[in-house]
Amino acid sequence: MPELPEVETIKNDLKEKILDKKIIKITCRKRKIVKNNFNFFLNTLIGNKFSNIKRIGKLLIFEINRENLYLLIHLKMTGQLVYCPSRGIVAGGHSYPEQKNTVESAAEAMCLPNKYSHVIFNFADGSNLFFNDMRQFGYFKTVRKDELEIIKKNFGIEPLASNFKLNNFKRIFIKRKAPVKALLLNQKLIAGIGNIYADEILFSAKIKPDRRADSLTGGDMEKIFKAGKLIIKKAIKHRGTTFNNYIDASGRKGNYSRLLKVYKREGEQCLICKNIIKKIKVAGRGTRYCPKCQK
Numbered sequence: 001m002p003e004l005p006e007v008e009t010i011k012n013d014l015k016e017k018i019l020d021k022k023i024i025k026i027t028c029r030k031r032k033i034v035k036n037n038f039n040f041f042l043n044t045l046i047g048n049k050f051s052n053i054k055r056i057g058k059l060l061i062f063e064i065n066r067e068n069l070y071l072l073i074h075l076k077m078t079g080q081l082v083y084c085p086s087r088g089i090v091a092g093g094h095s096y097p098e099q100k101n102t103v104e105s106a107a108e109a110m111c112l113p114n115k116y117s118h119v120i121f122n123f124a125d126g127s128n129l130f131f132n133d134m135r136q137f138g139y140f141k142t143v144r145k146d147e148l149e150i151i152k153k154n155f156g157i158e159p160l161a162s163n164f165k166l167n168n169f170k171r172i173f174i175k176r177k178a179p180v181k182a183l184l185l186n187q188k189l190i191a192g193i194g195n196i197y198a199d200e201i202l203f204s205a206k207i208k209p210d211r212r213a214d215s216l217t218g219g220d221m222e223k224i225f226k227a228g229k230l231i232i233k234k235a236i237k238h239r240g241t242t243f244n245n246y247i248d249a250s251g252r253k254g255n256y257s258r259l260l261k262v263y264k265r266e267g268e269q270c271l272i273c274k275n276i277i278k279k280i281k282v283a284g285r286g287t288r289y290c291p292k293c294q295k
């Protein structure tokens with residue numbers, strides 16, 4: 001699933017491509033992807049433009065150039081937004097196994113609607129935005145401002161926001177018995193961190209993912225906080241982590257994957273102590289850690 005750095009990358013790339021373009025047609029082949037009354041959905045979008053794109057956690061928020069209306073898009077497990085100008089390609093999300101291996105051929109293949117292209121936006125300048133989703137957990141929803149404000153309340157502190165301060169961060173862990181990793185993954189507490197970055201942050205902070213949160217010292221929490229900030233920023237700088245031909249919204253692969261220290265490295269040597277990286281289950285998720293470095 002794309003996490004904060006991947007969704008941030010897609011947002012930034014799409015902002016350069018689709019803002020202020022008139023939406024002239026929307027094709028929806030799987031109604032369940034659209035979580036609205038379908039006519040309301042179309043009426044809020046057709047003939048309008050996106051004036052800005054924002055993000056909270058892993059949720060994309062497209063501002064519509066009509067007062068107080070927004071389109072929300074969540075990519076969930078396998079959702080992919082692919083922007084196709086008349087020539088060339090801009091894509092974001094995960095590509096699919098049957099696609100060819102080079103960025104160019106995958107890009108070309110993605111510029112045609114395939115059996116996973118459930119929603120297609122046509123813009124007045126001839127460009128298109130495809131939403132492809134193999135597993136169909138992703139969704140679209142147009143909302144008014146008051147609804148958006150309610151939805152935003154379900155998200156915890158945002159690692160890139162100004163209120164992401166050590167004191168706010170510490171409050172997440174205090175008096176909680178849950179494993180540290182479960183709290184990092186809880187979107188209502190911190191928005192945008194998923195399985196990849198939770199493992200990487202805890203490795204960097206030298207904290208074992210299944211440690212009970214109420215056993216953390218102030219110093220431990222500070223280490224996790226600092227690691228979180230650093231890793232999320234670094235991952236955005238590298239345009240996220242990509243697996244299975246993941247292609248970001250510019251047709252370029254994110255290259256944070258080569259910087260991963262524990263994620264998907266179980267059975268391999270720890271890059272610091274040479275001990276073997278282990279895989280356990282924490283909060284129902286495959287979790288990698290170094291038994292020697294992380295306490």
Ligand SMILES: [Zn+2]
Pocket residue numbers: 270271272273274275290291292293294
């Ligand atoms: Zn180690």
